Structure formats: C-alpha cells, structure tokens
Amino acid sequence: MQKYSVFSLIKNAFSDHQNWEVAWKDPTPKKEYDVIIIGGGGHGLATAYYLAKEHNITNVAIIEKGWIGGGNVGRNTTIIRSNYMHDENGLFSEFGMDLWRKMSQDLNYNVMFSPRGIINLAHSDAQMNAYSRRGNSMRLNGIDAVLLNRDEVQKLIPMADFSDNVRFPIFGGLMQPSAGTARHDAVAWGYARQADSMGVDIIQNCEVTGFDVSNGKILGVRTSKGEIKAKKVGLCVAGSTNILAEMLNMTLPIETHLLQACVSEPIKPLLDHVVTFGAGHFYCSQSDKGEMVMGGDLDGYNSYSQRGNLPTLQHVLTEGIAMFPFLSKLKMLRTWGGIMDMSMDGSPIIDKTHINGLYLNCGWCYGGFKATPASGWTFAHTIAQDRVHDLNAGYSLNRFSTGNLIDEKGLGTKTWIS
Amino acid sequence: MLYINCPHCGLRSQNEFAYGGDATVKRPELNKEISDQEWDNFVYLRKSPRGKHLELWHHISGCRQWIKVERDTSTHEIFKTYKANEAIE
Numbered sequence: 001m002q003k004y005s006v007f008s009l010i011k012n013a014f015s016d017h018q019n020w021e022v023a024w025k026d027p028t029p030k031k032e033y034d035v036i037i038i039g040g041g042g043h044g045l046a047t048a049y050y051l052a053k054e055h056n057i058t059n060v061a062i063i064e065k066g067w068i069g070g071g072n073v074g075r076n077t078t079i080i081r082s083n084y085m086h087d088e089n090g091l092f093s094e095f096g097m098d099l100w101r102k103m104s105q106d107l108n109y110n111v112m113f114s115p116r117g118i119i120n121l122a123h124s125d126a127q128m129n130a131y132s133r134r135g136n137s138m139r140l141n142g143i144d145a146v147l148l149n150r151d152e153v154q155k156l157i158p159m160a161d162f163s164d165n166v167r168f169p170i171f172g173g174l175m176q177p178s179a180g181t182a183r184h185d186a187v188a189w190g191y192a193r194q195a196d197s198m199g200v201d202i203i204q205n206c207e208v209t210g211f212d213v214s215n216g217k218i219l220g221v222r223t224s225k226g227e228i229k230a231k232k233v234g235l236c237v238a239g240s241t242n243i244l245a246e247m248l249n250m251t252l253p254i255e256t257h258l259l260q261a262c263v264s265e266p267i268k269p270l271l272d273h274v275v276t277f278g279a280g281h282f283y284c285s286q287s288d289k290g291e292m293v294m295g296g297d298l299d300g301y302n303s304y305s306q307r308g309n310l311p312t313l314q315h316v317l318t319e320g321i322a323m324f325p326f327l328s329k330l331k332m333l334r335t336w337g338g339i340m341d342m343s344m345d346g347s348p349i350i351d352k353t354h355i356n357g358l359y360l361n362c363g364w365c366y367g368g369f370k371a372t373p374a375s376g377w378t379f380a381h382t383i384a385q386d387r388v389h390d391l392n393a394g395y396s397l398n399r400f401s402t403g404n405l406i407d408e409k410g411l412g413t414k415t416w417i418s
Numbered sequence: 419m420l421y422i423n424c425p426h427c428g429l430r431s432q433n434e435f436a437y438g439g440d441a442t443v444k445r446p447e448l449n450k451e452i453s454d455q456e457w458d459n460f461v462y463l464r465k466s467p468r469g470k471h472l473e474l475w476h477h478i479s480g481c482r483q484w485i486k487v488e489r490d491t492s493t494h495e496i497f498k499t500y501k502a503n504e505a506i507e
Contacts, residue, residue, distance in 0.1 A: 254464065255466040302491045303494070304492040400462040401462075416437055
C-alpha cells in the first residue's frame with residue numbers, strides 16, 4: 001500500500017495526481033470467508049480492521065448494501081466524547097478516546113481529530129449539582145472533567161445568551177476538555193483503506209437477503225450477489241438491525257428512529273468548542289469550513305426514511321436560537337437525516353447471540369460515531385475470541401431480562417423521548 | 419409534516435399529537451403468573467418493522483384521546499386511524 005505523506009503528495013503533484021493507487025479494491029465475493037461483517041459503516045470497517053490488525057484474521061468480507069460510509073458515519077455531527085457517568089460507558093468511551101488520539105498515525109490517514117472540548121450547559125442549581133456528580137464520576141474513571149461557573153462559561157463562549165430575562169439562564173456547565181470532533185468520512189475511508197490493504201474484501205452494493213442457520217449455528221449469508229459461506233458473521237447495521245433480526249426470527253430491545261442534523265452557511269471562526277444546550281436537546285460546533293453543525297431531537301416516531309420532517313427541525317433550532325441568538329441570522333445550507341438503532345436503555349449491545357457464530361453490534365442511539373474505534377476493537381475481540389472483552393461485558397443482550405440496565409439518562413423504554 | 423386523521427376530530431397536523439409507541443405490545447394479564455421472559459418481551463422487545471406499523475398517538479393538544487394509527491415507517495404514509503378501543507381489521 002502506498003504511504004500517504006507530504007513526499008508522496010509532492011511526487012504525485014508532478015503527474016497531476018493521476019497515478020494514486022486506489023484506496024480500496026472492488027472485489028467479487030469469494031465462496032467462503034472466516035468472518036463476514038454485515039454493514040460497511042464506521043463500526044463494520046473498524047471491526048474488520050481490528051480483526052486483521054489485532055487478531056490476524058484477514059479472510060474477512062465486509063458486505064454493504066449501499067456504499068461504504070453512506071450511512072450514519074457520513075451523517076453524524078462528528079462529536080467525540082467520553083463524558084459518561086456510568087462505569088460501563090465511561091471506561092468503554094475513554095478507551096475509545098485513546099484510539100482516537102492515535103488514529104491518524106495508526107491509519108496513515110488524516111482524520112482531523114480536533115480535541116477542542118465539549119461544554120454541556122447547565123440552566124439551574126439542580127443541573128449544576130447533577131453535573132458536579134457526573135463530573136466526579138468521570139474523574140473517578142480517569143476522564144477529564146471541569147465544572148465551570150457562569151463567568152468561566154462566558155469567557156469561553158461569549159456569543160451565548162448571557163442577557164437578563166432569558167427563559168433558561170446559563171448557570172454554568174460541565175466541560176470535558178479532551179473531547180472534540182473528527183472528519184467523519186475520513187474515519188470510514190481510513191479504516192477501509194487499511195482493512196483492504198491487509199486482505200479484507202469490501203463488497204459494496206451487496207444486500208443481505210437471508211441467513212443460513214443450521215442446528216443453531218451460522219453457516220453463511222444469502223446476498224444479492226449470491227450465497228457466501230462464513231464461519232462467523234457479525235451484524236453492524238445500526239438502524240437496519242431490526243430488518244436483519246426479523247430474517248433471523250429474533251426480536252431485539254431496539255427501535256429504529258430518525259435523527260436529523262443540519263449545517264448553516266459558513267461563517268468566520270466563532271465557536272471554539274462543542275456546546276450542548278442543557279434545557280433541551282441541541283448541540284452545536286463549527287466545522288473547519290466554518291459551517292455551524294447542529295443537531296438535536298429524534299423526529300419522535302419509528303422511521304426508516306433517512307429524511308427528516310420540518311416540525312422537529314424547527315423545534316431543535318428554536319432551542320439553538322435560545323442558546324446562541326446569532327444563529328437566527330444564518331441561512332441553512334443543508335439538512336439531512338439518519339436512522340438510529342435506539343436501544344431501550346440508551347446504551348449499546350456488543351455481544352454473542354443464541355446462534356453459534358453470530359455476533360451482534362447495535363443499539364448505539366445518538367452516540368455511534370464517537371464509539372467507532374472502541375466498538376470495532378471490542379467487537380473484533382468478541383468475534384475472534386468468541387467471548388466478550390471486559391470493556392463490552394456490560395453491553396450484553398440479556399441485560400434487559402436480567403435487569404442490569406445501563407440507563408445513563410434514566411429515560412426508560414420510551415426511546416423517542418429526549 | 420404528518421397529517422393524522424383523528425377519529426374524533428378529523429384531519430390535524432402532527433404538532434397536536436404526541437407519539438405513544440408500538441400499539442401491538444400487550445401487557446400481560448394481571449392475574450396470570452408470568453415468567454421473566456414474558457415480562458422482558460412486554461417491556462423491552464420491539465419488532466420495529468420497516469413498512470406497516472400500528473402505533474399509538476395521543477391527541478394531546480386536541481381532544482386528548484389516545485388513538486391508533488397505521489403508518490408506513492419508510493414512506494410515512496398513513497393508511498388508517500382507529501379509536502383506542504376500536505377493533506383492528
């Protein structure tokens with residue numbers, strides 16, 4: 001594989017950039033693989049990469065219905081953080097933060113990781129107390145957390161509404177300085193390029209239409225490009241999980257919902273951090289191109305449409321304007337939607353299933369992008385070793401029936417309420 | 419914008435409604451002894467189909483009645499709406 005560097009860039013400039021190697025091949029599927037990963041999104045590509053890198057399993061295929069990186073890894077708001085209170089989520093995400101910091105070097109691909117810090121705003125004394133508790137829990141797990149008072153927040157984000165007589169005055173906030181953003185497409189492409197170079201077949205435009213299961217063991221998958229045998233199969237399909245589960249006669253603690261995001265026209269550098277509104281569900285950061293990147297609530301009813309509806313967008317941006325009044329002056333450049341695998345306690349599932357050789361990775365709710373490396377790393381371990389790693393032991397499928405929920409937000413089973 | 423035909427009030431915009439989830443989920447009988455698995459099925463497990471989905475909506479800014487709506491989850495087409503206690507065809 002060609003190494004990307006300033007020297008290869010200069011060298012290829014002399015031939016008008018016509019001689020770059022393809023970043024990944026477009027192979028026809030083999031008859032059989034050791035492992036098939038269904039879903040060529042961030043998590044699937046990362047899983048294949050860590051299977052090859054950490055476990056030396058390279059006879060692997062990624063099967064993707066559309067094109068790689070066309071789902072949620074290309075539709076999110078690129079936020080990376082580990083500001084969780086519960087041990088399972090905190091330790092898992094902080095492990096991921098380490099992988100994020102090393103990712104550009106590791107993949108020889110600039111993922112533009114930018115640890116600019118995330119600020120969660122608080123709008124009441126009670127919320128400051130809750131943030132203090134959450135910050136302390138984070139620090140006990142070795143995650144950086146700083147409780148900010150109103151003046152400290154104002155120094156960092158003076159453009160927020162600090163005027164008198166606002167409905168939700170800013171009391172302070174909780175900051176994780178090491179959190180940030182990354183270029184989401186580059187994450188998918190970087191993992192794809194490295195996985196491909198180690199022998200993984202990335203098969204695009206190939207839809208799974210069924211599974212071959214016999215005597216409780218997975219034998220392979222049926223696809224639009226024919227039957228492919230496999231010793232092990234991993235599902236990494238986010239919002240489409242329930243569609244595949246139905247083919248397997250499984251019912252999961254997951255509902256698929258639509259989440260929208262949007263960007264404004266580009267403006268000069270203004271906002272240095274990722275900021276979330278504490279009296280509703282709205283978050284905002286500024287991209288390197290200058291666009292304000294924004295997101296918030298689910299549309300609020302089961303949906304597979306990948307297209308949003310205006311009432312929710314209006315609601316979310318009303319919150320945005322309450323936080324940052326200047327947003328009302330900006331034009332909207334783009335809006336889009338992605339379908340989320342909303343689990344019943346808001347935490348993911350990375351586990352084995354009752355079918356031998358079938359593994360499940362789903363339930364990422366709003367937080368799939370930041371989990372990409374840790375999810376891939378632990379899912380690869382679970383598949384390769386046929387047992388869960390300590391990091392994803394809590395993310396079990398049976399935790400719902402045993403009562404060991406990881407309900408970070410305390411929302412219960414109404415996944416569409418935020 | 420979705421337009422939902424409330425069986426009590428007629429066609430209204432989605433802004434007047436709150437979503438209530440899958441209407442096919444049945445709470446286990448009160449007097450029956452049930453297993454953890456049955457309780458798990460009721461509380462947590464959902465089919466979440468792509469296509470026709472029977473769901474509850476609450477006309478919270480209207481007549482405040484719960485209704486059932488048969489809607490396509492990929493096209494958002496609404497086929498039929500029912501009163502909460504109406505038999506489903």
